[in-house]
Amino acid sequence: MAEFxxxxxxxxxxxIARDWDKLTPRVRDWLGGSFAELGRRVAASRPDVLxxxxxxxxxxxxxxxLPTVCVGIGxxxxxxxxxxxxxxxxxxxxxxxxxxxxHLLRTALTSGFDPALSHHLALDHGFCLPLWLMKLDPxxxxxxxxxxxxxxxxxxxxxxxxxxxLIAKAVASYPEEVRVAVLGSGGLSHSIGEPTMGExxxxxxxxxxxxxxxxxxxxxxxxxxxxxxxAGNGGHEIRNWVVAHxxxxxRGFDAxxxxxxxxxxVGCGFAEWKTAS
Amino acid sequence: MAEFxxxxxxxxxxxIARDWDKLTPRVRDWLGGSFAELGRRVAASRPDVLxxxxxxxxxxxxxxxLPTVCVGIGxxxxxxxxxxxxxxxxxxxxxxxxxxxxHLLRTALTSGFDPALSHHLALDHGFCLPLWLMKLDPxxxxxxxxxxxxxxxxxxxxxxxxxxxLIAKAVASYPEEVRVAVLGSGGLSHSIGEPTMGExxxxxxxxxxxxxxxxxxxxxxxxxxxxxxxAGNGGHEIRNWVVAHxxxxxRGFDAxxxxxxxxxxVGCGFAEWKTAS
Amino acid sequence: xxxRAEVDKVALVxxxxxxxxxxxxxxxxxxxxxxxDRNAFMDRYxxxxxxxxxxxxxxxxxxxxxxxxxxxxxxxxxxxxxEPELLARLHALKEKTDG
Amino acid sequence: xxxRAEVDKVALVxxxxxxxxxxxxxxxxxxxxxxxDRNAFMDRYxxxxxxxxxxxxxxxxxxxxxxxxxxxxxxxxxxxxxEPELLARLHALKEKTDG
Ligand SMILES: [Fe+3]
Ligand SMILES: [Fe+3]
Numbered sequence: 001m002a003e004f005x006x007x008x009x010x011x012x013x014x015x016i017a018r019d020w021d022k023l024t025p026r027v028r029d030w031l032g033g034s035f036a037e038l039g040r041r042v043a044a045s046r047p048d049v050l051x052x053x054x055x056x057x058x059x060x061x062x063x064x065x066l067p068t069v070c071v072g073i074g075x076x077x078x079x080x081x082x083x084x085x086x087x088x089x090x091x092x093x094x095x096x097x098x099x100x101x102x103h104l105l106r107t108a109l110t111s112g113f114d115p116a117l118s119h120h121l122a123l124d125h126g127f128c129l130p131l132w133l134m135k136l137d138p139x140x141x142x143x144x145x146x147x148x149x150x151x152x153x154x155x156x157x158x159x160x161x162x163x164x165x166l167i168a169k170a171v172a173s174y175p176e177e178v179r180v181a182v183l184g185s186g187g188l189s190h191s192i193g194e195p196t197m198g199e200x201x202x203x204x205x206x207x208x209x210x211x212x213x214x215x216x217x218x219x220x221x222x223x224x225x226x227x228x229x230x231a232g233n234g235g236h237e238i239r240n241w242v243v244a245h246x247x248x249x250x251r252g253f254d255a256x257x258x259x260x261x262x263x264x265x266v267g268c269g270f271a272e273w274k275t276a277s
Numbered sequence: 278m279a280e281f282x283x284x285x286x287x288x289x290x291x292x293i294a295r296d297w298d299k300l301t302p303r304v305r306d307w308l309g310g311s312f313a314e315l316g317r318r319v320a321a322s323r324p325d326v327l328x329x330x331x332x333x334x335x336x337x338x339x340x341x342x343l344p345t346v347c348v349g350i351g352x353x354x355x356x357x358x359x360x361x362x363x364x365x366x367x368x369x370x371x372x373x374x375x376x377x378x379x380h381l382l383r384t385a386l387t388s389g390f391d392p393a394l395s396h397h398l399a400l401d402h403g404f405c406l407p408l409w410l411m412k413l414d415p416x417x418x419x420x421x422x423x424x425x426x427x428x429x430x431x432x433x434x435x436x437x438x439x440x441x442x443l444i445a446k447a448v449a450s451y452p453e454e455v456r457v458a459v460l461g462s463g464g465l466s467h468s469i470g471e472p473t474m475g476e477x478x479x480x481x482x483x484x485x486x487x488x489x490x491x492x493x494x495x496x497x498x499x500x501x502x503x504x505x506x507x508a509g510n511g512g513h514e515i516r517n518w519v520v521a522h523x524x525x526x527x528r529g530f531d532a533x534x535x536x537x538x539x540x541x542x543v544g545c546g547f548a549e550w551k552t553a554s
Numbered sequence: 555x556x557x558r559a560e561v562d563k564v565a566l567v568x569x570x571x572x573x574x575x576x577x578x579x580x581x582x583x584x585x586x587x588x589x590x591d592r593n594a595f596m597d598r599y600x601x602x603x604x605x606x607x608x609x610x611x612x613x614x615x616x617x618x619x620x621x622x623x624x625x626x627x628x629x630x631x632x633x634x635x636x637e638p639e640l641l642a643r644l645h646a647l648k649e650k651t652d653g
Numbered sequence: 654x655x656x657r658a659e660v661d662k663v664a665l666v667x668x669x670x671x672x673x674x675x676x677x678x679x680x681x682x683x684x685x686x687x688x689x690d691r692n693a694f695m696d697r698y699x700x701x702x703x704x705x706x707x708x709x710x711x712x713x714x715x716x717x718x719x720x721x722x723x724x725x726x727x728x729x730x731x732x733x734x735x736e737p738e739l740l741a742r743l744h745a746l747k748e749k750t751d752g
Contacts, residue, residue, distance in 0.1 A: 193624055212392045
């Protein structure tokens, strides 16, 4: 039987890669250290499979066919296409786990969910920026769980909780001896291409982190709907944290690092959920 | 308030258009007459909006991003791209109803469903062949409801019932004075590109029609799963009838015409559900 | 503040403007064609006149309403607008909205 | 009879074979290139050797396993195989499977 071995979350942002060499040493060291700590924690859980919950930043999908959730069932995935990330994370191919991904897909389809599927995805910075800085070696098999947190209408926070539970259910029912971890990628507050571009809302971020630590699921979902409604667009990526949260059973949230970093336009947080195992 | 004014179903098949002029008069007249009768019934319900539930025959989607359900929210849609249908149904554009479609999409997203969205679709023969032969004039606004009944893994029959109920819920909660009908397009038995290509399974078709007439939802879903499992691939399009069935409240099924037509490779059925109004 | 509740953002999305910018983001040949002759490039898309004018005028106030903000940011990048200028012009919109 | 339960059809899907056929279905220029030189056209896709051989040999038994049947039917159309021949060759597979 498969085992759910850990749930994690991290922020991402293109500027972290694009401007890495120009960042102030304080910011670069803090980011490098926080991602390295996350990498140590992920590695300590010894995952064979890492389900990464992230949006697609117009890399694979467009509004002619925009999935709410798409599961990447390929045996491998293309590396990041962005010029700012390619040289830093030069994986042209990343390993997948088609077998577990197909099980996740089927579990969803038979449990009242409607995922799209993809046999072939390119993984953009939402997936690969954390992988670059976490320095996992070797890379676990990556199962991309692409959740629309980029374009309206997005899935509700309540539905993100449902999806997290579904991932846990799929792990629990998978008959292979596989260790599975989840990483929610995105947020916290940021704003891109909007009038508030570049602004980081530290109070909002700390509120969200507090809710993840304290709130029961029902009020977590409604509170986040309320708080994010008028926030910068990038904050909506916290949906991916909420999936990781519910996958871990909605308990044991430990945000071990946070800093508002206007230098990279992002409120940067890092978290681990304590899991049963 | 919007009103649910009718639910209908019809088979389709490329050969009906491609070979129209070569069909035996008996088959052509029967097909023309059956589609015309369907057209009369649809017209009698005076729909402003016709939600057509059909698969995408590799026109818009591919396995790099294959939705389970995709709602077409465009204000208009492209006509059929197939060379065999274009001259017969020369609409380059078909009217949509973005407003109702967005309401349907949002209702789904807030009710435990995960549809993909599309701002721009081309409607292939699954949508346009019935429209061609039903001769509705003027065309109602078309809301494409693209359901994967073409490539594994497909949504379960139970989930198709859920989606039908969701459509009814969206109509009931739409605040505009709009008359909405549903058309399920596809099936009954056929087989395309498989070792059984061209075979029509009349016994299976009559079983399916009987189930739609008699079976309560729970046994309808499980019986269809069982019966279709080893049938020709095209039979899986009966999922679209099941959506129309549940949209109509799972009652009043009247299959007013059926013929096994190996000449066009399809078990051809036509149905109307009696609705409350 | 952006009030997402006050407008149906999905209804405002302009498909062809979005498509044009998406196509620019996918293919350097499109970017080259765009740089050579914006009008000729736009002729490939059935853009509404007011959208076409907004593109030619770099009218951020109009464009921000009709295309995903991430795509818009990319678009101004390929137009050669520096990040500080984009930020300044976006922030100017905010002040107008607030006031 | 096709027993869908006995095999995981999703696992058998060959992405690049499917992609190649899908691309042929979308663009007459691809069809022209295909007709001119199948090998050169296939070089555009990282096809596994056994898939490439099955394509060159029109091996329906192998191809039917690895690509959606609707796409496969289209593919043999552009290859110039008549519908009666396709039917005959597909039916021959059935007899083998049954027996
Ligand atoms: Fe992001
Ligand atoms: Fe069909």
